[in-house]
Amino acid sequence: MSKVMTLRSLTLLFATTALAGCNLAPKNVRPEGAIPLTLPQGGPYPVLGAEQADVTRIGYRDFFVDPRLQAVIATALENNRDYRVTAANVLAARAQYRVTRASQVPTTAANGGVTYTNNPFGALGGAGGAGGAGGVGGVPAQTGNLEIYQASVGFSAFELDLFGRVRNLSQAALQEYFATEEAQRAARIALIGEVATAWLTMAADQDQLRLSRETLASFGRTLELTRAQFRVGVISELEVQQAETSYQQARNDIAALTAQIAQDQNAINLLAGTTVPAEQLPAELGDRDLILSNLPTGVSSTVLLRRPDVLQAERRLYAANANIGAARAALFPTISLTATLGTISTALGGLFGAGTQQFSVSPGVALPLFDGGQRRGNVEVARAQQLAAVATYEGTLQTAFREVADALATRGTIGEQLSAQTAKAQAAATAQRLSDARYRAGIDSFLNTLDAQRTSYAARQTLVQTRLARATNLVTLYRTLGGGLN
Numbered sequence: 001m002s003k004v005m006t007l008r009s010l011t012l013l014f015a016t017t018a019l020a021g022c023n024l025a026p027k028n029v030r031p032e033g034a035i036p037l038t039l040p041q042g043g044p045y046p047v048l049g050a051e052q053a054d055v056t057r058i059g060y061r062d063f064f065v066d067p068r069l070q071a072v073i074a075t076a077l078e079n080n081r082d083y084r085v086t087a088a089n090v091l092a093a094r095a096q097y098r099v100t101r102a103s104q105v106p107t108t109a110a111n112g113g114v115t116y117t118n119n120p121f122g123a124l125g126g127a128g129g130a131g132g133a134g135g136v137g138g139v140p141a142q143t144g145n146l147e148i149y150q151a152s153v154g155f156s157a158f159e160l161d162l163f164g165r166v167r168n169l170s171q172a173a174l175q176e177y178f179a180t181e182e183a184q185r186a187a188r189i190a191l192i193g194e195v196a197t198a199w200l201t202m203a204a205d206q207d208q209l210r211l212s213r214e215t216l217a218s219f220g221r222t223l224e225l226t227r228a229q230f231r232v233g234v235i236s237e238l239e240v241q242q243a244e245t246s247y248q249q250a251r252n253d254i255a256a257l258t259a260q261i262a263q264d265q266n267a268i269n270l271l272a273g274t275t276v277p278a279e280q281l282p283a284e285l286g287d288r289d290l291i292l293s294n295l296p297t298g299v300s301s302t303v304l305l306r307r308p309d310v311l312q313a314e315r316r317l318y319a320a321n322a323n324i325g326a327a328r329a330a331l332f333p334t335i336s337l338t339a340t341l342g343t344i345s346t347a348l349g350g351l352f353g354a355g356t357q358q359f360s361v362s363p364g365v366a367l368p369l370f371d372g373g374q375r376r377g378n379v380e381v382a383r384a385q386q387l388a389a390v391a392t393y394e395g396t397l398q399t400a401f402r403e404v405a406d407a408l409a410t411r412g413t414i415g416e417q418l419s420a421q422t423a424k425a426q427a428a429a430t431a432q433r434l435s436d437a438r439y440r441a442g443i444d445s446f447l448n449t450l451d452a453q454r455t456s457y458a459a460r461q462t463l464v465q466t467r468l469a470r471a472t473n474l475v476t477l478y479r480t481l482g483g484g485l486n
Helices: 004-020 067-079 081-104 120-126 166-232 239-270 299-307 308-329 375-440 446-480
Strands: 108-119 147-159 334-345 358-366
Touching: 067 081, 067 166, 067 239, 120 446, 147 308, 147 358, 166 239, 166 308, 166 446, 299 308, 299 375, 308 375, 375 446
Parallel strands: none
Antiparallel strands: 108 147, 147 334, 334 358
């Protein structure tokens, strides 16, 4: 058997042994029992459909039906700086995984060189020494200097992964890479929800500003009437000051809402990462549907297992398992292999000629005899980190369950709230008109009229807030169920 075949056989043997090595990492098992099997129903919760719906397949362009809001969300996904950071983290994690994975294969390098040295044997031969005319060692006697040419290819200190240390480190890096991908998906969902909420909030504030301006005009007419009546002695100054109070309150509301709308726009611009054009900003919330109102929801809580933040915690749990395997493997000997195959010759032209081949194989074993308990301490650290990862996963899942349950509780009752508040606002507006008519006819006191105006104003303000609560609840439910990935 040739030397080349011997080297190939040894290398193949070591590679086969490494591939057949054991794995000391715990088996990846998803923790169970952290949350109930079904989402809450009954009481304040809505009746859910038996068929499990995959909300993650409902893209934001299908859920948010207003084209202006769709455009703002698309801009945010393109320009938001925090979202760009998560994307960069994914690229970094992927590169780190490639670096770690490279340790599983030998790093092969080619080397070449030439050595120039003096040849004392040639000098002796020239003086009539024992080498005679033929020189010593086959080197011509007349040669005063010696040239040695070398070329080789091989790898140095490649660890034979018999106990899975390198493989588990690579697996941990892979799971961290997957975790950063899930973190990016979670950031996408969160960004969509934040943009939609900010946009809807600005729409509601526009409604509130319009309402305050209408109320200011109504209070202004009442104030003018009371002043005229005071001048002729029909009413006292008390009624005038009460009317003045309501009028100035409406003025204050307009100023505050004007500033709030400007801040709403600033918040939208920050989320979008640029200045949003005026034509993409909301003019009103109103009572029309800007969002898909019949968002499907199934009964099973397993839908939460598909949430990116839950998957991120699960991936990091698996990475912690792999780190345990790597720490356990470090307790065993480290077996490494250095091997080279090359040629050597005293003439460049004969570098690859017959009889110039050389090879070397150098296996090595290293096992620290005493490290002060460092390696066993690393195992305990890895186990503690794995316990923390389990708790983090379960806590993330429980948080997800609570978020969905809270959103469902609001969804089950917000329709009734909106219906009641709409009826209340309508009744208050009617009472205001009747009270104003009775006051002008001299039947009722001004205090009743003023109270009716304030009640109507407050009822209409609450109606706008309830409409906003209904819209943002749909956004929250969409987000907490994992929607927005498409």
